[in-house]
Amino acid sequence: MSAKKPVFIVTGADLATQALALLGDYEVVYAGKTPTEDDLIALCRQHDPVAIIVRYGKVNGAVMDAAPSLKVISKHGSGTDTIDKAAAAQRGIQVKAAVGANAAAVAEHALALLLACAKSVVQLDERMHAGHWDKATHKSLELAGRTVGLVGLGAIGLRFARMAHAMDMRVIGFDPYARDLPDYVQSVDLETIWRESDAISLHCPLTADNAKLLNARTLAQCKPGVIVVNTARGGLIDEGALLEAVRSGQVRSAGLDSFAVEPMTAPHPFHGEKRITLSPHIGGVTSDAYVNMGVAAAQNALAMLAS
Template sequence: MSQGAPHRGVVLVTGADLAPQATALLQDYDIVYAGKTPGEDDLVRLCAEHQPEAIIVRYGRITRRVIDACQSLRVISKHGTGIDTIDAVAAGERGIAVKAAAGANAPAVAEQTWAMIFACAKDVVRLDKRIHEGHWDKATHKSLELKDRTIGLVGIGAIGARVAMAAMAFGMKVIAFDPYASRSLEGIRMVDLDTLLAQSDVLSLHCPLTDENRNMINAAALAKLKDGAIIVNTARGGLIDEEALVAALESGKVRAAGLDSFEKEPLTAPHRFQDMDNVILAPHIGGVTDNAYIAMGTGAANNVLAVLQTEGATS
């Protein structure tokens, strides 16, 4: 900003880029990028230097320490839906709004969910590797047919509802557990968690991570599953007790798992999952598509403007 220029508010983006459609919405603000993998110290330094009025969260964690470095912060806007990387308590104490781009990546994550379900049910990755190695397993292999089987959804929001619609198209039965659902959807039977675990051939997670549901899929929950069930997680890694899942995969209690999120990210190597051929792994990219990149960016930018422009008009 040149000397003598009028003051422009700063929006800090905890990433290296933002969709052009989003930056166009924020044309009246100076945008500061934190880089691809900002740590807490990086964010504290940038906040102290630039004093942003808004933070758009792509990567890294917005801790109390980061928030305390900001004197002018009015809104923390997630580039996506999960706000578990933001200290909402610390923000609330300061009257700082915390917003998510709800539904922006729902189509992308629902598609990723189905990619993983199919990969698990049809053993796509292992068979591909085998045939590349010169094997022909037609005489010994049997895939899992999904028609008439039951998919259990933990969470029936924008993503879970899309997964459910696809499941119905494939002739599956759909059950769901969601204590926060405001309405029931046609074709979906709402059940308690124990019933869902006991009846699911495919278990798919679509809920936010909270202190109450951390490690909800633990050894006790896995023991209630049908033998040979598939587990897919495109939500948050902390929902699953990873050691308990390893044991269930090794014993055959769980046929296969498709995991797009992990307790610690990036996935700490070496990890037991990396040596298991009945686990499909992805680097938390369910919501990373061309369309979702734009939708999440514009959603996050609009959430910033909704707070800053409203406050500016009433101040």
């Protein structure tokens, strides 16, 4: 009788075939698309995994305590705010993110949201489908020569910076951990980001220190008519303050892919606001990124288990 394989739990309903091919020595157990804390605790008690690959849901100390053999928590993506890293450290559990695996996908989506805001793509599409022809009355915003301020200069932020630079935008950025920046990215403090940016794009992780980084005070410091793009984490923005700034015109428009509470439920204050373009935290969800993140998450977990 063969020995039972050690278990990987995936907090999702699937994993890329290429990632599964790397995990042949393990049993892979799926938690489903919307696993609750109770779901994860029950699965951990049942299977006692050596590793968890985190796609959806949160992994906290209670989940970890239900898996005494757990050694690794590997994120299927770049953001680890859904993992209690302090609890993991206390228990000697390693945490690793698939940094850069979805950089192209998220940076492209951020650019798409920026362009949608500047060019009124969604609004003009709706008007055209309603039979209107607004050529004589509508003017979009030209981005060439304008300044984009990036908060976060990791793999995604730098990828976005390269695209913005190619569009002849001036790129300024804030990231206390960034080193060896390309010459077209000017490192500045946050006050300069607020003061000089015509558009602001968020690319940093969510921490206790930067929660609601964009709020009534910081939005008031921005140029009137600034564009706000967020493909990072919803908690970086005070949503009530942003809505007020959009309605007052202090913010020209916003393109948002992440929100304080996900999934967003109806009704939401952003619904019906024509100058807020919404997408369901899907910036990193492409067929290529799905494979890249799955493979990286599996490789990271295997490397940590072998160390």
